[in-house]
Amino acid sequence: MAAGRDKVIHLLKQLQRASCRCPAHSHTYCQAPASQITTDYAFEMAMSNIRYGEGVTKEIGMDLQNMGARNVCVMTDKNLVQLPPVKAVLNSLTKNNINFSLYDSVRVEPTDKSFMDAIQFAKKETFDAYVAVGGGSVMDTCKAANLYACSPGAEFLDYVNAPIGKGKPVTVTLKPLIAVPTTSGTGSETTGIAIFDYEAMKAKTGIASRAIKPTLGLIDPEHTLHMPEGVVANSGFDVLCHALESYTAIPYNMRSPCPTNPINRPAYQGSNPISDVWSIHALRIVSKFLKRAVKNPDDREARFSMHLASTFAGIGFGNAGVHLCHGMSYPIAGLVKKYRAKDYNVDHPIVPHGLSVVLTSPAVFSFTAAMCPERHLEAAEILGADIQTAKLEDAGLILADTLRKFLFDLNVDDGLAAVGYTTADIPALVKGTLPQIFKIFNYLIIS
Template sequence: MENQRGNYGTVSPQKEYAFEMACSNIKYGEGVTREVGMDCINLGGKNVGVYTDKNLAKLDCVKTALQALNDANVNYKFYDKVRVEPTDESFKEAIDFAKKNQFDLFLAIGGGSVIDTCKAANLYSTNPKAELLDYVNAPIGKGLPVTHQLKPLIAVTTTAGTGSETTGIGNRAIRPTLGIVDPFNIRTMPERVTAYSGIDVHALESYTAVPYNERVPRPENPNLRPAYQGSNPISDIWVEHSLRMTSKYIKRAVYDQGDTEARSSMHLASCYAGVGFGNAGCHLWYVIQLCHNYDPAYPLVPHGLSVIVSAPAVFSFTAPACPERHLKAAELLGTDVSNKKKEDAGQVLADTVRKIMDDIQVPNGLQELGYNSADIPALHRVIKLAPRPQTEEDLASCITGIL
């Protein structure tokens, strides 16, 4: 029994037997951005750090939030240097701004890049001795648990796809205190932004991830239980509803900026997906990293687009591990699977995803994004929760299969 007790930080070789659910508080409604001043006061904010990017700083979503802070006489400092698809350097700059000003509350206004950068600023400024890689998941970083107290964070989401207003970048302690989902903030979202954020497939990944009670190893201390725990009954509920809504509304939302019902529904679908995959996690998606030192000679690929281009190949590969799940996912996305066989599950889900990609004119394959086979080694992989074991050759095939 010694290996089951161990010391803090050791792990048991046994399978996991539990999962934990964590989620930000969510406020939804047309115009609720106008309440952020009072929200800051109610959370005790007297010195607020406002984070956004230079493009959003010109738009009504940021102007409305700043007016709300001014109306409530909230003291704040404004940071609009967040980079779209952040780098280590952009994270460090945002963190240094927070350390310098010692904020007691953070307000992020933007999509996943802004919200996640603000989470990092909160995390590292509240533990100024930490190195940047201390909390980054292994094998890249040390994967240390977050044991110190963070400041409140309010996340006003301005896209419908990432679900960042509900998630914690791999650690539940980093998630926002309050996520604000205001349909007014996506009324003027451009067509391609709507498509590339809405097509984010993390809901599909969490639904087809290894079940939580099949994941190993079981942590000795519950504080070491990861945020991404595998598919589980509660995440499934949120993910299933998100997939149904995406199937119904994404095409309308992309092509009709005035379709308030569709865009509002996609905003909620993103939030639902965030609750689901923020606890279940992702698996074999490939983020086309801007890893050539962000060389302008290489294409800038939005996050949602980077994860969808490999999805048909990935789900074709993972389907044999849980064909029923893959067929159910295809059904949730609008495909009639009543006469489909288990051995066809991968192809069925792949074709379903391709159909949606075609409907909203999303590129299919790396070549259409300006990459080729020589770039494959530079792609970042998240594989721990994949339902099927894989070799390096399998991983390469998932990529080369779409080139």
């Protein structure tokens, strides 16, 4: 156990030494001398207002009226624009005399280019509110469009996470944004996070700021009934890893350095007593309902429950953070060659985000268990393992085996080879992971 703990700590120290420390490019920067750097002493909970209920989408026009909105930007993608969720939104806007412009060119698994296309659309008119109807790709794109339309003088990389971008704090006031999620995975309706592929590096990065979180998330479970099996599974895997990673993220009072100003406290602050509640609750729902939701599209209880689980996990990880599964997932998705996931109607190769995250989960939690074995055993038990006679030193293997069985039951592609990678791709995958230092270093638990 001690050897494993030392191995992880050594990795973290190596990552800290390798990371950039200038004030524009690093979460580890602090103006205090090194001897005065201390861990944080506080955490802050931020989330969107949430409204849940069957058919609640029909209220969106009244919400925009109540906000005084006169000209609204609605964002979605080419597939969803023909489906009931978007039609329900547009009907409500029309019924309530809300003027709107529709942007339906959001890219599934967005890139910096697709973000900038949406930003240009948002800048063409003076919108006083935004509506995002879709999965995480749509909601994240709409957050970015709102941010940069309200910051016309900003360069694209100004708000992008370090070390790829400058990581500047958001100080402008954004327009109201209502998010209507149609998948059950990202939790983006609750968070101030927007993720995209940075094509120049073939790696994912993003923007993380409480300022860009939606004003309101309309959680309408009826929208889950149109999802095909593959989308339900992969979005559910994202919920699974959000819950596991945020529960095993570094505690907020062990993250360093302590910010010199509250505005510099990151959105991802480390595990904390409030996030823990949401993360564990989400994990229990995933354990009970994900397989049912995938295997039976008519199981309304399962699909509706997973829609809420996505939101619950979003509240948890949106304030605590994620770590290795997500850090390593970004090059897995970004370097995709020819793989096209089942049930995704797109015109480009794609490893869906949830799949790219979950593929490494058995190996990740086998490794991280040395840091907090009790939490890993607790997670394994929730997912169905018998831990009555389990030893703490076996926590990682137990959770890893439990995850493998869970994924096997859902016919998940077996490892990186199944999505087109070989041993020759390892250097590129490592290179694509290193920009995610802010996840790997700041949020892997040390206890």
